[in-house]
Amino acid sequence: MKKWKCSVCGYIHEGDEPPEKCPLCGADREKFVEISSSEESIDEAAQIATEKEQVLTTAPPQEQLTLFEKVSDLLVKNHLHPISVHTPNGIIPVAVLLLVLGMLASSQGLANAAYYNMIAVLLSMPLVIFTGYVTWQKKYKGAKTSVFKIKIAASVVATVILFGLVIWKTIEPDVxxxxxxxxxxxxxxxxxxxxxxxxxxxxxxxxxxxxxx
Structure with missing residues (x-):
């Protein structure tokens, strides 16, 4: 049975033909390349897929890269987005739990703890959003599939609500x-x-x- 790899997210599909859309990232079937079972062939197929995306273009020499491009490459290489995104993913649930406990116990201390945690997350969001954008552009070639659209929309919604809640609690401390x-x-x-x-x-x-x- 043939194996097909999505050149956007790396999903592996087994079948005589590639799927109409990637079930993971939503990329069209044109983004799939046929691979063999060996790791060497997988790497070669991924390279071929990358070359298909770079039609009539070549990567500039390292010395010609702009400062932004160099920084972007370092961010992706060192996985800064998966690292930084642990801040909202880990702290927001704790903050919501603290505010629920603060409400139930009418405790200003717990409410303030939730507030300070939200501030910490809000301060981290510029880095999270920037590294997410860079990773999307560099690693996933800025693919505008449904998964990325939903992920971006969810991130924007979360950030806007977080900003509003912090402002609200600042203006009305006893809310x-x-x-x-x-x-x-x-x-x-x-x-x-x-x-x-x-x-x-x-x-x-x-x-x-x-x-x-």
Missing amino acids: LITPSLDRWLFLIWSSFMLAAVGLAGHLGGQLVFAGKR
Whole structure:
């Protein structure tokens, strides 16, 4: 049985023909290249796929790369996006848990702990977004498939909500401990933020571990 590799995300498909769309990243069948079972052939096929994307172009010599290109290459090479994205993925669930506990216990200390965690994540988001953009452009060739569109949209939604919640808590410090409709709205928006972060993280994990099955 033939094997086909998605040149965008690395997904391996077995069958006589490549799928109409990659089930992992949504890339069209034209992005698939046939490979053999040996690692050497897989590497060669990946190289061929990359060359197909670089029609009539060649990579500039290292000394001709701009500072931005050099930095971008280093970021991708050292996997800075998968590393930096652990900040929102790890802290946001903790922050939401703390704000729920703060509401239930009417504890300003727990509410403030949630607030400070949100600030920490907000400060990390420029790096997370920048490295994500660079990785998308460099590693996945800026593919505009459904998976990347959803992941980008989820990241934007999470960042916007996070920014709004931090501003809200800054203006109204007691919003989480004062019995009112506002604190429930705060919790609802926090839940939306958590869902968006979870979705973006899930899709990112799928892409990272696409070929490691």
